[in-house]
Amino acid sequence: MSQNHYQVLGVAPTAAAADIKRAYRRLVVRYHPDKHGGDIRYEEEFKAVALAYRILGDAGRRATYDFQLQQAARRADEARRQQQHRPVNQHVYGVPMPPPAPLRTRPPAGSRERHYQRIPQQRARFNARDWGLTLLFILGIVLFGLAVKATMDRVSANRNYDDGLRAYASGNFPAAYAFLEETLHFRPTDAPALRRHGELERLLQRDAQAARADFRAALRQPQPRRITANVLYHLGRCETDLGRPDVADQHYSHALRLDTALSAAYLARGKGRLLDLNNPALALADLTTGLAQRRRAAAPTPWRYVQVRGLALTALGRYAEARTDYFNTLQANPKDGQTHFLLGRLAARTGDSTAACEFYRRAVGLGYEYARPAAEGCR
Incomplete structure (x- = not known):
């Protein structure tokens, strides 16, 4: 039997490329014709070694050669199995046996039996399992569509809200109002958008009732205490604009219970208690507290509320202090x-x-x- 290239070089089929190269160099020196005086036997060995290295020394040729070896081994195994399962009474070697005659248990069918019959068509009927799978499939499609819509609505709402905030910060209130309208179209319960939209409804559109609806909707969403206090303050301003000073005073007080550092609520409640509820003593306390908080925070002084405090001092008969507030207001404006x-x-x-x-x-x-x-x- 002829040797394969691995056997010629004396290496295993799993040998590394370096091992193949070393074996080739060793055998080339051993079988070189010049070393053996031109003996034809060594010349044939030399050629076999050179051919084996030309195949196995190249990675692509070696892979092809390995595949061919595997196919040959597979064919040999198949022939061996067929030889093992050959009937005992088969003595003709090298000639395939004829196929056995079919076993018949009855005579062939006559012409009357050999005819075509129409197979009746059966109507497909859905059972409970089929209906269940169909409903599950439809439900899956509906849920997938709702998930896609919710995702797209969220993306659109976030994009419009960010654009609205930028327009609001730059003072472009009409554009900010339009962007916030789009945000609430896609996400009607977005609390930050409701707060900003309510502010613009009151200040830009002069619609205190619509602004009140926005602030009430924002209050129904979970928010931090300070933000809730700010919403209550704006809600109080809406109630003041709608001529309901008692309700406004309640909102201001609720806001201050949540955030005692909310100076705007102190000033708004003080103004309402003076001008609407005719209680200058409580108004003076609120205005003084609010203005003091503004000074401690190094925020600009709201001179309009200094003027209102002068009114409260005048109503209480404290004319010198009232005159000081008025002159301080005049100095600023x-x-x-x-x-x-x-x-x-x-x-x-x-x-x-x-x-x-x-x-x-x-x-x-x-x-x-x-x-x-x-x-x-x-x-």
Whole structure:
């Protein structure tokens, strides 16, 4: 039997490339014709070694050769199994046996039996299992569609909310309002979008009732205490605009119970208690607390509330302190005609009619028309 290339080189089929190369070099030296005086036997061995290394020394050729060896081994195993299962009485070697005759248990069918019959068609019927699988498939499609829609709505809502925040921060309130409208279209219960939308409804659209609805919807969502307090403050502002000062006062108080550092709620509640509920003592306490919190936070002073505190001090008969608040307001905004008018009223209360008339005339000159009747009464 002829040897394969691995046997010629004396290496295993799993030998590494380096081992094959070393075996080749060793055998080339051993079988070189010049070393044996041109003996034809060694020349044939030399050629066999060279051919084996040409095949096994190249990775691609070796892979092809290995596959061929595997196929040959498989064919040999198949022939061996057929030889083992050959009938005992088969004595003709090298010639395939004819196939055995079919075993017949009855005579062949006659012409009457050999005819075609129409197979009746049966209508397919759904059983309970089929209906269950169909319903599950439909339910899966519906759930998949709902999941895709929810995902797309969430992505659209987030994108519109981010655009709305950028427009809000840049002062482009109409664009911010439009983006927030789109956000709430895709996600109606988004609390941050409801808060911003409510602020724009009140300040831009002048629709306190719609703003109140937004803030109430925002309150139904779980939020941190400070954010809830801020929403209650804005809800109180809406109630004030709608002429419900008692309800507004309740919202301001609730907000301050949640966040005692909310200076805006103190100032708004103080203003409402003075102008709407006619309680200057409580109003003075709230206004003083709110303004003090603003100073401690190094925030800009809201001079309009300093002016309102002057009104509360005037109502309590503390005229000197009221005059200080009015003059501080004038120092910040010298062209505020309303503050001139309030100083005129304060001067009239203290009996200084000359100063009162001068403040009234200055107020009219600055465009505060409410001071005109008082100024005309000085003539």
